[in-house]
Amino acid sequence: MEFVFSGRVIEWRGPAPYYFVRVPDEESADIREVAAMATYGWGVIPVEARVGEVEFATSLFPRDGGYLLPLKAAVRKPSGLTAGDDVTVEMTVRLHGPRSG
Template sequence: MQGEVVSVTGELLGWRNDAGMLATYLKITGEAAQDISAHELHARITSGKRRGFGSVKVEARIGESSWTTSVFPQDEGWFLPVKAAVRRAEALEEGTTTSAEITLL
């Protein structure tokens, strides 16, 4: 399962906290979310422990930009945080539809 690549296309969503800080993320649903959930379950069973917040370590790629991060479970799916440097390099902003390739680590 390690090294499996899942592809996702969706709208970049924004989340703001009480201080107004913005995090931008890509919501992962459908078959891609099921693949990530299966990977997380397999990793939890084989290691005997759960990563923080149930996260899964990944390498993500949008356009020419790639970075290592984690995806986190959210409302029957997962979310992929998209760094500001990636958004700048790929000319992305909240509300933009984009595609990502996610390698499960």
């Protein structure tokens, strides 16, 4: 499941600041439809993403009915990204088949 979207880098302050891009509502709704096939627990969704020239693997965090894409320093620094910057994200949700148990 592939997506391309634009969003603004936001900062969530805590003991250490975290940076995210909010996944738009339409894409979040599509992800929720396949969440059971993607999540490995706690509602986080594994993804492969690209911002600028940087490709990375991470997990979406569920938040307020949508999802947040975390942007580590290794993703932000090569492009000089900071809070308030607009970015385009290419993202693939990593789906897995039903688990047998």
